[in-house]
Amino acid sequence: MKTFENRIPVIQLWQRIVVPLQGDVTDETAAFLVDDVLRTIRDTSAAGLVIDVTGMWTMDSHLCHVIANLAAAARLMGTPTVICGMSAPIAMTLQTMGADFRLAQTALTLEDALERLGVSAVVSELEPDDYDDATPETITSAASFAKSAD
Amino acid sequence: MTDLRGKPPGAPGLDDAALVSVLARFVGTARAQGILLRARSELRGRPATDSQLIARLVEGVRSFVGENESRRAFAELTRAASPKTIEAIEIEVKIEADIARARLAARDICMALGTSALILQKLATVVSELARNQVLYAGGGRLVIKPCPGGRRCMHVIGSDKGGGIKNLPEIMSGKYKSRSGLGLGILGTKRLSDKFEIETGPTGTRIEVEVNY
Numbered sequence: 001m002k003t004f005e006n007r008i009p010v011i012q013l014w015q016r017i018v019v020p021l022q023g024d025v026t027d028e029t030a031a032f033l034v035d036d037v038l039r040t041i042r043d044t045s046a047a048g049l050v051i052d053v054t055g056m057w058t059m060d061s062h063l064c065h066v067i068a069n070l071a072a073a074a075r076l077m078g079t080p081t082v083i084c085g086m087s088a089p090i091a092m093t094l095q096t097m098g099a100d101f102r103l104a105q106t107a108l109t110l111e112d113a114l115e116r117l118g119v120s121a122v123v124s125e126l127e128p129d130d131y132d133d134a135t136p137e138t139i140t141s142a143a144s145f146a147k148s149a150d
Numbered sequence: 151m152t153d154l155r156g157k158p159p160g161a162p163g164l165d166d167a168a169l170v171s172v173l174a175r176f177v178g179t180a181r182a183q184g185i186l187l188r189a190r191s192e193l194r195g196r197p198a199t200d201s202q203l204i205a206r207l208v209e210g211v212r213s214f215v216g217e218n219e220s221r222r223a224f225a226e227l228t229r230a231a232s233p234k235t236i237e238a239i240e241i242e243v244k245i246e247a248d249i250a251r252a253r254l255a256a257r258d259i260c261m262a263l264g265t266s267a268l269i270l271q272k273l274a275t276v277v278s279e280l281a282r283n284q285v286l287y288a289g290g291g292r293l294v295i296k297p298c299p300g301g302r303r304c305m306h307v308i309g310s311d312k313g314g315g316i317k318n319l320p321e322i323m324s325g326k327y328k329s330r331s332g333l334g335l336g337i338l339g340t341k342r343l344s345d346k347f348e349i350e351t352g353p354t355g356t357r358i359e360v361e362v363n364y
Contacts, residue, residue, distance in 0.1 A: 026250045027282075058253060058271060060278040061335040089271035097275070097339035098325070 008033050010040045014119050016048040017041060017079075018110070022055030030066045037070060041079050048117030049074050052110050054085030064099045071104035081105065084113035172230050173207060176223045177214045185210030199237055201262030204228060208261075225264055238296035243284045252281040252293055259295055259305065265364040272343045273305055273362050279336045280309035280358060288313025288356060304345065304363040312355040319351060 008029060011018040017040055019033065041049065051067060053059065071081035084107040094101070107113040111121070166186060173182035189206035204227045212220040239259060241252045256277040260270035277293060284291030291311030298304040321327045322337050337358070341347040346361035 024250050024254065027246050057257065058274045058278065060253075060275050060282070061339050062278075062282055087267075089267040092268055093271045093275050093343065096272075096342050097335050098342060099335060099339070 007036070010036050012040070012044055012046070013114075015044070015046060016050060016114065016117050016119060017044070017046045018050045018052060018114075020052045020055060024057065025063060027062060027066075030063055034066060034070045034073070038073055038077070041074055041077055046079055048119075049079050049081040050110065050113045050117065051081065051083045051104075052085045052113070053083060053090070054087075054110070056087075056090065059086075059090050059094065061097060061099055064094060064101065068101065068104060080117065082107050082113040082116050084108065084110055168230050169207065169227065172226050173211060173223065175226075176211055176219055181214060199239065199258065199262075201237075201258045205258055205261055224261065228262060228264060238294060241281070241293045241295075242290070243281045243293055244290040246285055249278055249281040249285060253278040256295055256307075260364075263297075263305075263364060269362065269364040273307070276307060276340050276343050276360055276362060279340045280307065280360075283336045284309060284311045284313070287316075291356075298361060302363075304361050307360045307362070308357070309360075310355065310357045315351040315353050315356055316349075319349070 008019060008021060008025070010033075011020070017037065019037055021033075025033075037049065040046065049071075051070070067083065071083070074081050082105045083101070086106065105116060107116050114121075169186055170179065170182045173185055176182075177185065185207055189203055189210060192206060193203060204224065207227055208220055208224045211223045215223070239255050241248065241255055243249070243252060253274040256274045257270060260273055265273075273295075277295065281291075281293060284293075288311035291309060291313070294306075294308045296306050298306045316322065316337070318327060319337075323341070325338055337349070340358070340360060343362070344360040345363045346359075348359045350357045
């Protein structure tokens with residue numbers, strides 16, 4: 001079933017698409033993902049695709065295959081793919097298995113991945129005033145979280 | 151709310167008072183009770199292992215303290231629950247969703263053992279590959295994850311099914327094979343990840359035994 005729970009967000013960002021994979025991605029979810037991402041690429045004429053696997057706790061050969069296929073299909077549509085955020089244990093496990101990721105580019109962090117796709121950021125220092133404004137709200141939400149967790 | 155404190159049938163036989171006293175050292179008694187109550191209620195009505203309960207408790211602790219503290223909490227909870235924390239887990243694998251269930255069970259068992267993240271990753275991947283092969287090619291099967299006999303520091307995984315067997319095993323093991331559904335690495339990858347690997351396959355089914363040291 002195509003329900004809300006097994007959908008992964010496909011985020012549009014400066015004409016690029018960012019897909020944050022998280023938790024445990026089932027085969028079913030992965031299949032929807034390919035569909036969603038390719039459709040979004042077509043609809044938005046995206047200039048690049050980032051697949052961020054920071055939040056994944058594990059990746060097996062099937063998921064690798066799905067991601068590699070997605071990257072290959074995106075490439076056919078003219079959109080380069082960068083995979084980022086792979087944890088050391090996952091990288092070592094895939095390496096031991098002999099999984100081949102040469103089809104897609106990889107980057108260490110989301111920032112690196114976006115840079116690889118031609119996005120460069122201008123980061124300005126946060127003014128002390130802005131910081132003061134932000135503080136009370138942060139504290140309030142942290143406190144309400146603690147309360148609800150009790 | 152008091153009924154949540156009662157142990158559901160089939161739930162871990164851990165002593166609540168002991169768990170709260172461990173948790174209280176990290177988050178205080180009131181929060182410790184809250185975390186336990188919530189974990190118990192989330193697991194209510196479902197058969198759960200000690201390790202599943204502990205994993206939930208640690209998640210609860212993590213929202214109050216940092217990663218290092220929650221790791222320590224995990225180690226201490228495991229110690230409080232030992233020696234019966236590590237039980238053999240049996241999983242019936244029939245549909246796709248069981249693959250995820252199987253690898254999550256592997257994660258639980260690794261967390262209960264306190265293995266490194268790499269070993270957790272290896273075991274979860276091995277279990278995931280075995281389960282997927284059973285679903286895709288054998289119409290389902292059964293997985294058993296248990297500690298190796300004789301107190302060795304290793305985990306034993308047995309996957310068995312009553313499918314038609316693997317006809318092109320030599321080709322698969324040589325690495326030349328490429329399946330239509332994956333990288334063709336299910337079995338070969340499992341072998342590469344494991345410290346001991348045995349396979350018997352024939353027209354009446356397949357049995358794969360794997361050991362992963364930790």
